[in-house]
Every structure is written in structure tokens, then in C-alpha cells.
Amino acid sequence: MQPRDPEQDAAPPAHRKIIHIDMDAFYASVEQRDNPDLRGKPVAVGGSKERGVVAAASYEARKFGVRSAMPSVTAKRQCPDLIFVKPRFEVYKAISLQIRAIFAEHTPIIEPLSLDEAYLDVTENLQAIPLARDIALAIRAKIKAETGLNASAGISYNKFLAKLASDHRKPNGQFVISPGMGPAFVEALPVGKFHGIGPATSTRMNALGIFTGLDMRNQTLEFMNANFGKSGVYYYWISRGVDERPVRADRIRKSVGAETTFSTDLIEFDAMIAELRPLIDKVWRHCEATGNRGRTVTLKIKFADFEIMTRSRSVPSPVASRDELESMISSLLECEMPLPKRVRLLGASLSSLQSENDSEPQLDFGL
Structure with missing residues (x-):
């Protein structure tokens, strides 16, 4: 007897078919593809041995606990044989466009999240393939054939579950969460695994006795709102x-x-600038990866007594480089020195984003 496909179990026409495609260790995989000497070795894209942060880590590096956004010094400590590679964003962007063209063969409804991941709505697809599972298989096979890179896929009836599903079989796999499976799949999940719930929110939920999806489901809407x-x-x-x-x-x-x-409150300008630099690196990596640029720079300061102060500066044309972004952030901080109280948190942001190829700001996205 043939096993039933999960998508056929309980998928009435009203249910959408959503695919989340996520390239496996994208930047690091491109570097290993293009340089045979890096294959099978722990690779970190970005940063350096002395400063900066990791933009991406190969799976060989991840075995040592190296991950994106980790300070380079920490990454090197955890993996002494780690090889740092300078990012090549123009190459990553070109490959991303190749991949985007493959998506477009199946649906025009594509929501890119970054260079290496996107949501696709294939409820009605251009090739009239009945099962979203088979569309994902076809997309992943063509990505491999054209780029030599592996992609993972999650298939479900909404975006949240599709993203969970793509993580479930990484690397180089795919997984379907059908309408019949959805609630049960979520209830066993630790809240820290929920997309959109970071470490701070997860810790706060744990303090309230919420450890799993089931714990969360047992709360009232009023409780969650409060x-x-x-x-x-x-x-x-x-x-x-x-x-x-x-x-x-x-x-x-x-x-x-x-x-x-910070674990210890700061008061000195140099110490704060040192803490801001990895944040500026992170913001600029996003700009490089997406090709977007912004005109408004904002510095956020939270003092030891939790008072928050923000300072912003807008310029006529988009910020053109990471160094320019750091200069503007540093200037905003310097204008406030000496600060009246010790600082427990710093933040840096760039807004009024637009594509670097556009002269006018475009609308609507999110991190």
C-alpha cells in the first residue's frame, strides 16, 4: 500500500501552499565552491582574526559552535583552525539573481528575505504542478544544477510553519507540515525555536512558565497582550x-x-565606540547583501536606569559606505559626550532604505 503524501491528508482548496527556500550556509558555500582548497574545512566569511564579526559560517565551522554574528575572536577561540575569508557581496548578489530567476519559473509571488532565502506562494503555480512538495524538489534540483549549491525547503500552509519546516531537514533537505500536522508540530517546539522569538523574549517567556508551544497555547489572548x-x-x-x-x-x-x-555599564567614549563597531558591521552587511542604502542614521542609548535616548541625522543622499556609517554614528555619540549616566545598551540603525539602483525610496520590508 502506497503511503499518503502529507499534503493530501487534509489540504482543502482554501489552504495556501507556501514554500520557504533557504540556501545552506550560502556565503561560505559559495567560497568553498569557488576555492577547492576550502572544501571540507571550517570557513568563516567576514570578520578577521582580530576584530569584526562572522557574517556566515560553513557547516564544518558550525560543528565547533561558530555562527553568524559571533565576534571573530570568539569564533577563532572555539575553532583554532578557522579560515577567515573576505566576503564578495557582488558574487553573492549575482548568484541570488540566478536563484530568483528559478523561483520566477514557478510563481511571480516571491518575497525575498535576504540574498539566501525567500518565501514563495505556489497555491497557483505557473507550471501547474499539483503538489508544492514537487515544486520545491524541482527548484532545489535546478539550483543545484545551475549554481552547484544546496538549498533546503519548507512547505506548509502558512509562512511561519514553512520557515520552521525548512529548518527541520537542513542541510540539503525539505519537509512538509500539512494542515493536519501544524498545531501538534508547534506544541512540542521550545519557544526559543520560534521564528521571531529571540533570546531575550524566550527568557522572559520561560520566567512566566512558558517553555513550549503548548505552554503558549494554554495562555489567554489577554495574558499574551498584557x-x-x-x-x-x-x-x-x-x-x-x-x-x-x-x-x-x-x-x-x-x-x-x-x-x-552590556554585562557592565559603560561611560567612556572609546569603550562605547568599540561596542558599536560590530553593530555597524551587522547593519552594513545587510545593506551589502540586499543592495539597499539608507539616508537616516540613528543612535540609540539606554541608560542604567532604563531611560532611552535616541539621536538621528538624515543626509540628502544614501550612506555610501560602512566607514561613512561609522563616522555618522560616532559623531552622534560624540555630540552627547559626556553622557550624564552610565550606559547599559547601545543600538545603531539605518532607515529610509531604498535600492541602490533607485533614486526614490521604495516601500515596506522588515528585519
């Missing part, structure tokens, strides 16, 4: 496997930012 504000509604519904967000084609992000909280 403790998590606007995000409470989103958490309430995704714990039930419900996510009504559409796949939105051609979205442009409005802003990108990064922030960090």
Missing part, C-alpha cells in the same frame, strides 16, 4: 499554527538596526 504587547497577538496565533500573513512580492525593508546590552 505581557508582550502587540507581539502577544502574533505569539497567541502562531502557537495554534495560525499565520495569515500573505507572501508579499517586491517588499523593501524600511529600516535595519542592531543593538546590544
Whole structure:
């Protein structure tokens, strides 16, 4: 007897078919593809031995705990044989366009999240392939044939579950979460594995006795709203496997930012600049990866007593380089020195984003 396909179990026409495609260790895989000497070795793209942060890590490096956004010094400590490679964003962007063209053979409804991942709505697809699973297989096979790179895929009836599914069989695999599987799949999941729930929110949920999707589902909407504000509604519904967000084609992000909280409060200018540099690296990596640039730079300062201060500066044309971004952030901080209180958190962001090929800002995206 043939086993039933999960998509055939309980998929009435009303259910959407969403695919989340995620390239496996994209930047590092490109470098290993193009340089045979790097294959099978732990590779970190970005950073350096002395400073900076890791933009991407190969799977060989990940075995040692190396991950993106990790300080280079920490990465090298955890993996002494780690090889640092300078990023080549123009190459990554060109490959991303190749991959995007493959997506477009199946659907015009493509929502890129970055150079290496995207959502596709294939409820009605251009090749009339009945199963989204088979569309994902075809896309992954063509990506491999044309670029030599591996991609993973998640298939489900909404974006939240599709992204969870793509993580479930990485690297170089795919997984289907059908409508019948969705709620049960979510209830066993630790809250820290939920896309959109970071370490701070996860810790806060744990303190409230919420450790799994089932724990979250057992809370009332009022409780979630009271403790998590606007995000409470989103958490309430995704714990039930419900996510009504559409796949939105051609979205442009409005802003990108990064922030960090210190274990020890800071007061000295040089110490704060040192902490801001990895944040600036992270913001600029996003700009390089997406080809977007921004005109408004914002510095966020949270003091030891939790008072928050922000300072912004807008310029007529988009910020053109990482050094220019650092210069503007440094200037904003310097204008406030000496600060009246010790600092527990700093953040840097760039907004009014637009494509570097456009003269006018475009609308709507998100990090």
C-alpha cells in the first residue's frame, strides 16, 4: 500500500501552499565552491582574526559552535583552525539573481528575505504542478544544477510553519507540515525555536512558565497582550499554527538596526565606540547583501536606569559606505559626550532604505 503524501491528508482548496527556500550556509558555500582548497574545512566569511564579526559560517565551522554574528575572536577561540575569508557581496548578489530567476519559473509571488532565502506562494503555480512538495524538489534540483549549491525547503500552509519546516531537514533537505500536522508540530517546539522569538523574549517567556508551544497555547489572548504587547497577538496565533500573513512580492525593508546590552555599564567614549563597531558591521552587511542604502542614521542609548535616548541625522543622499556609517554614528555619540549616566545598551540603525539602483525610496520590508 502506497503511503499518503502529507499534503493530501487534509489540504482543502482554501489552504495556501507556501514554500520557504533557504540556501545552506550560502556565503561560505559559495567560497568553498569557488576555492577547492576550502572544501571540507571550517570557513568563516567576514570578520578577521582580530576584530569584526562572522557574517556566515560553513557547516564544518558550525560543528565547533561558530555562527553568524559571533565576534571573530570568539569564533577563532572555539575553532583554532578557522579560515577567515573576505566576503564578495557582488558574487553573492549575482548568484541570488540566478536563484530568483528559478523561483520566477514557478510563481511571480516571491518575497525575498535576504540574498539566501525567500518565501514563495505556489497555491497557483505557473507550471501547474499539483503538489508544492514537487515544486520545491524541482527548484532545489535546478539550483543545484545551475549554481552547484544546496538549498533546503519548507512547505506548509502558512509562512511561519514553512520557515520552521525548512529548518527541520537542513542541510540539503525539505519537509512538509500539512494542515493536519501544524498545531501538534508547534506544541512540542521550545519557544526559543520560534521564528521571531529571540533570546531575550524566550527568557522572559520561560520566567512566566512558558517553555513550549503548548505552554503558549494554554495562555489567554489577554495574558499574551498584557505581557508582550502587540507581539502577544502574533505569539497567541502562531502557537495554534495560525499565520495569515500573505507572501508579499517586491517588499523593501524600511529600516535595519542592531543593538546590544552590556554585562557592565559603560561611560567612556572609546569603550562605547568599540561596542558599536560590530553593530555597524551587522547593519552594513545587510545593506551589502540586499543592495539597499539608507539616508537616516540613528543612535540609540539606554541608560542604567532604563531611560532611552535616541539621536538621528538624515543626509540628502544614501550612506555610501560602512566607514561613512561609522563616522555618522560616532559623531552622534560624540555630540552627547559626556553622557550624564552610565550606559547599559547601545543600538545603531539605518532607515529610509531604498535600492541602490533607485533614486526614490521604495516601500515596506522588515528585519
